[in-house]
Amino acid sequence: DSGVTQTPKHLITATGQRVTLRCSPRSGDLSVYWYQQSLDQGLQFLIQYYNGEERAKGNILERFSAQQFPDLHSELNLSSLELGDSALYFCASSVEGYGDTEAFFGQGTRLTVV
Amino acid sequence: DQQVKQNSPSLSVQEGRISILNCDYTNSMFDYFLWYKKYPAEGPTFLISISSIKDKNEDGRFTVFLNKSAKHLSLHIVPSQPGDSAVYFCAASGSYGGATNKLIFGTGTLLAVQP
Numbered sequence A: 001d002s003g004v005t006q007t008p009k010h011l012i013t014a015t016g017q018r019v020t021l022r023c024s025p026r027s028g029d030l031s032v033y034w035y036q037q038s039l040d041q042g043l044q045f046l047i048q049y050y051n052g053e054e055r056a057k058g059n060i061l062e063r064f065s066a067q068q069f070p071d072l073h074s075e076l077n078l079s080s081l082e083l084g085d086s087a088l089y090f091c092a093s094s095v096e097g098y099g100d101t102e103a104f105f106g107q108g109t110r111l112t113v114v
Numbered sequence B: 001d002q003q004v005k006q007n008s009p010s011l012s013v014q015e016g017r018i019s020i021l022n023c024d025y026t027n028s029m030f031d032y033f034l035w036y037k038k039y040p041a042e043g044p045t046f047l048i049s050i051s052s053i054k055d056k057n058e059d060g061r062f063t064v065f066l067n068k069s070a071k072h073l074s075l076h077i078v079p080s081q082p083g084d085s086a087v088y089f090c091a092a093s094g095s096y097g098g099a100t101n102k103l104i105f106g107t108g109t110l111l112a113v114q115p
Helices: none
Strands: A004-006 A008-015 A021-025 A031-039 A044-050 A053-057 A062-069 A074-078 A089-095 A109-113 B010-014 B019-025 B030-039 B043-053 B057-058 B062-067 B072-077 B086-093 B109-114
Touching: A004 A089, A008 A021, A021 A089, A021 A109, A031 A074, A044 A062, A044 A074, A074 A089, A089 B109, B010 B019, B019 B030, B019 B086, B019 B109, B043 B057, B043 B062, B043 B072, B072 B086
Parallel strands: A008 A109, B010 B109
Antiparallel strands: A004 A021, A021 A074, A031 A044, A031 A089, A044 A053, A062 A074, A089 A109, B019 B072, B030 B043, B030 B086, B057 B062, B062 B072, B086 B109
């Protein structure tokens, strides 16, 4: 158990809909990262928050947004969903938002868009 | 632009032999490198890391080697065990003030250790 909790574990929704994925980081971790893993793809970095502020951005679509709340949990919002958004979405957390610390991953949310 | 590359999608080795997984990177600002292991239906788990000030880091059966001039790192597993069968991801990041604070992952290598 990494200490990072993601909910829900599975989500099935229709195209055009909006969903929210939730992540609770490990106790004491200030930084939260979101990654997408599509079929046969590696882990694609979406966005990072550090202590409530956006720290770094990857190839995140404009239809996607995220935020980190004062209690440090984070939510990833996906809207106007398309079939191609079906993927595993992982959240990770680390103590710092800097480079020389490892990140610990949750078990992921499997999103299926039908 | 794939800044971290794992050119071998899969690798098969016999139990007890050495597994060598390779990773190349393009961004010279990366100065911290990590290996993660991922089982199906689970999140990646941290395995071992190396700072750019070192060229080798060892932890039990796992050793990571870094060749900065070649922008190449490798993970050696000796001896390989069937439980090591998983997807291995290489990741890289920059330190504070560097080019990036985010972890950039490779596409992964599926290791199969045959009994």
